[in-house]
Every structure is written in C-alpha cells, then in structure tokens.
Amino acid sequence: MSTTVTFGQEIANLLQEAGGTPVSACMQCGTCSGTCPVGDFMDVRPQRLIHMIDAGLKDKVMATRAFWYCASCYQCTVRCPRGIDIAELMYGLKRYTIWKNQYPADLIGPAFSETFIKTIMRAGRSYEPVLATSYFFTLGLKEMLSEAQNATMLMLKGRLPVLPARIKRLENFKRMIKRIIPIGD
Amino acid sequence: MSEQKQLLIIDDDPDFVDGIKSILTKGNYKVDVAYTPKDGWAALEKNKYDLLLLDVMMGRGAEGIMIARKLGKDVNLREMPVLIITSIREQMAFLFPGGAVHPNFVNVDELVEKPVEPKLLLEKVSSLIKSSESKKKKK
C-alpha cells in the first residue's frame, strides 16, 4: 500500500481530467441509492460504494459488482445535490478494474465491452450477431432458448443483418486509433 | 560529486511510484511525483527537470501520449529527455494481443515496459541524461 496516496485520492485522480466533483464531497444523503433503478440488484448501492471509496476500502471496492451493473442512466448524476457525476464514477471504476484486470470472473460486462470494442476496431461499425456470441453461452438453457426464439423472430421480421457492416475508409480509421492507443504493428 | 539530478515521475499508480521512487532516490536522484497528467504538467511548467518518467494509461485513457506530444511542441520543454514506463500492453491486452508498443509519432527517447528491473531503470535514466547533456554541449 502506498504511503502517500489514499485509494479515495487515487479514484479522484482517475476522474480529475474529466473535471468532476470528487467523491469526498459526498454527504451520504442517499439520493443516488434511492433514485437508482438498478439499486435492488447491486451488491452495494451507490451511496455505500462512495463511502467505501472515501474510506479507502480498496479491496472491497475492487471485489464489488455494483458498478458493472450501472446502466448509465445518469439519474443519480442529475440528482446528486453535491454535483458528483456518479455515473461517470462508475465508468471510472470499470476502467480502473479493466486496466488492472481485476474483476469477478463471472461478470458478463467486461467481456461484452471487450467484444464490442474489438468488433468496432475491425469494422468501424457494430454487428449484433457477433456481439451475441460474447454472452450467449453464459445463459442458462431457458434463457438460451428464448434468446434463440428472439433471434428467429427478428430474422423472420427481417431485422437481423446477414453481413457485418464495414466503413469504407477502414485503413485510415485503424491508423487513427493507433495514434490514440499506440499498440499493434 | 556532481550536482544532484532532478527527475519527475508522472504515474497514477501509487504503489508503482513508491517502488521506483525509492530506487531512484537511492541512486542519488531528487525525485518529484505527480499522480495525474494535470498535476504533472503543472510541475513541468514550474520546475526544471533533467528527465521525465512518464506512464501512459492514466485518468481518461492513454493520457501519457497526450503529454508526450504536448512536450514535443513546447520550446522550453522539448529538449528534456522522456522515458516512458508503461504496462499498456497488459492493460489493453484484449485489444491488440501480442502487438508491440509503438509511440513512434511522439518525442520519446526510450520506452520500457512494467515491471522494471531496478538496475535497468538506473542505467536508462543515467544514459538518457548523459546523452541529453552531451547534445546540449554540442550546441
């Protein structure tokens, strides 16, 4: 553990460039938890998560699933009386755990993000059937069947693409990305 | 004994910073630390450093690259040697598996990947400062 920087400070640093109010401004009023439509499904509600960050409980925060369940609806952000951009904080935490490759292994969120981005890097546009493969096998039999039923229905209605879309200036596009993330040949 | 050289580390990972800072301090360098790109830039504008040790993935994303580019365009700072220390390949492994890191479009003198061997770190720092000084003398 670092002697100079607390975990709360580290998260504040992560969000500094985005210009948000730090979580230390939180007065624990609970508006975020009360307003969150996913709150019932979170292992830790936003208000408590913020408290945990502020208290420097790094290991507990890293093991939390709550921020991967954030639907980015921004209701908390809009309502926070202290002006903390909570949805942005959730994104920040997702980023933090992805960079450190530390998140509960059974979460679908990170795998979905990664598949999504890989698809875009290859083609410039997204393609639903490829995305489906990233989570299809994580489903139970019942869900798998109903998902297949949905797909069949969409196909019959002409709503599923047969071929992946691709942008035209794909080579420029790929070089453009490498100026931001300088990896690859 | 020659004058103590002054270094700046810009890196968001406090544990990693603690590690290399103690190595560099033991190697008789004076070390400043900034944990965010913004604080880092402020330090660069305020003080004069002999070398910058720069992380890549910070804050919103690959912000280290942004700093390196900005340095290259700054008449007062562009002569300062920059050593990038990164684990970007690991952090973005899923995206470009096996790809090499190649910030060849920015003014970076050397790049090493984390974790860094103490001996290698000290060698790189010392040789970068030396070659920068000899360049200055030639002018």
Next chain:
Amino acid sequence: MTPKKFAYFPGCSLEKMAESYHLSTVEIARVMGMELKELEDWNCCGATAYFHVDELLAHTLCARNLAMAEKEGLDLVAPCSGCYKNMHSCNAHLQKDHDLADHINFALEEDNLHFDGKIKVHHLIEVFCEDLKEVKAKATNPLTGLKVAPYYGCQILRPRKFEHENVEEPRYFEDLMTAIGATPVDFLLRLRCCGGALIITNRQAALSMVRNLLQNAVDSGADVIATACPLCQVNLECYQDQVNTEFGTKFSVPIFYFTQLMGLSMGIPAKRLGIGTEFLSPPPAMLAACRKAAVV
C-alpha cells in the same frame, strides 16, 4: 424559407434491427420538408462500451463523425439516444478542453479530418418538436383515440445538457403526441431507464426494469408505448415474452417509434414506415389510421 438541412447519423442499430425507425424517419422528414443528408462513411459511436476502456478513444470515434458533419457545414442529428448522448457530450468536452481537441485532431489527421467545434448535435425528436405547428398542419390523418405512453428513457435528457433545461419534468414528447392527434397518457415512469445493455450483462435486473415500465404503461391506460431509442424499443418489445415467463405476467404492449406514429398521422402507408416488422401488432386505433393512410 430554406428547408432545414442536417447531417444524419443513423447509427448501427438503424441499419437493420431498428430499420423501421430509419424508414419512418426518412419518410416524415420528406413530408416536413427537412433534408437529412446521411453522413458519408460514419462509424459506430461506441455505445456505452468504449468508456470502460479508454475515454480518449471514445472521444476520437465520436469526433470523427462530428468532424465529417463539420466538413459538410451541417448540424448533426441522431435518432438513437445512445448515439446522441455520446456525440453531444464529445462535442461539449472537445469544445471546452483544447488540449484534448488538439490530441484528437492529431488522430483525425489520419482520415484527413479536423474538429473545430462549430456544429451542434441534436436528437431527432428535438428537431421535430421545435416546429409543432408544422407537425400539426401535416397531420392530416390524426391518430384520434390512440392512447400513447411517451417514453423518454434516459439519454435524451441526461446527463444534464444545459443548466436551464428541465430534465425532471419535460413535456415535449407529450406535446408532440398531442400534435399528431393522439392522447398522451400520464406515464409516471417515462424517464425511468429500460435497462439498456443490462439486458445482456445483467438480465435479471433488466427484465425487472422492463416489467416495471410495462406495468406502469398498462396502469396508465396506454394502447402503445412510443420510444425515441432503438435499444429501448428492443428491450421493451422483444423481451416482453421473457418478462411474462419470468414474472407470470401477460403483457402485450406494442412498442413503436415516435416517427412511425408521426408518419401514420401524415398519411404515409404503414409499410413505408416499417410497420409490420414488430413482434406485437398495432392496437385498433392505429390499425384504423393504417387503413386510412393506405387510402390517402
């Protein structure tokens, strides 16, 4: 009067999954005398996934689209709430942060593009709501007797765009529905999230969120829910069956894009609005309008 002209960013969903949204948009724009010029070679806005990995990358991908619209000298319009939110916030960030814009422009050079921050970004529904008088004038086949739950969802409104904007009590969707002769119902959960991508990453949560919305729409007496986002449409419609299985409910609430309803009210034949590709058929009041539209 010169016709309004916009750079149109359809987004990935409208290419196929939500093609009816695209078709109906094109149709009503024509009737409204609005020119939508599809952005040539647009790329994916990143949905919500890029921000998990690298925000600078997320901004770069949106900025490419913004720069292309700038090149055309046109404001950008997006029918998908997710695309709209990403593009709108990228525009705002880059306009404010010059270092960021400079760095992103360096990347855009690879595609011979440049971001200057000279254009605005609108959601499709905004540009129609700006001219309700004209909408009303064109609605020659009004949707009389159709009770509509106007579903705003999240990202049209949030995060807050302007200080003076009312993000808690908007009325424009209701006013738009009134303008086309329909009756907007008091839909309490109209600003509540549909679950978005959680339908993939946390199905239990998303299904429960969809159930709450459907229940509230039924309770408010709605015949249909009108949406302004392809993800909301898919979640509310295609997962209704699963909601019914999961919770023992018997929902059968048709979900249409506001553009499809507008199109019908303008007398455009149902097929040209993509009506017929939905899972749940239109209610009687809509079918009556469909029959009249085919004649008109």
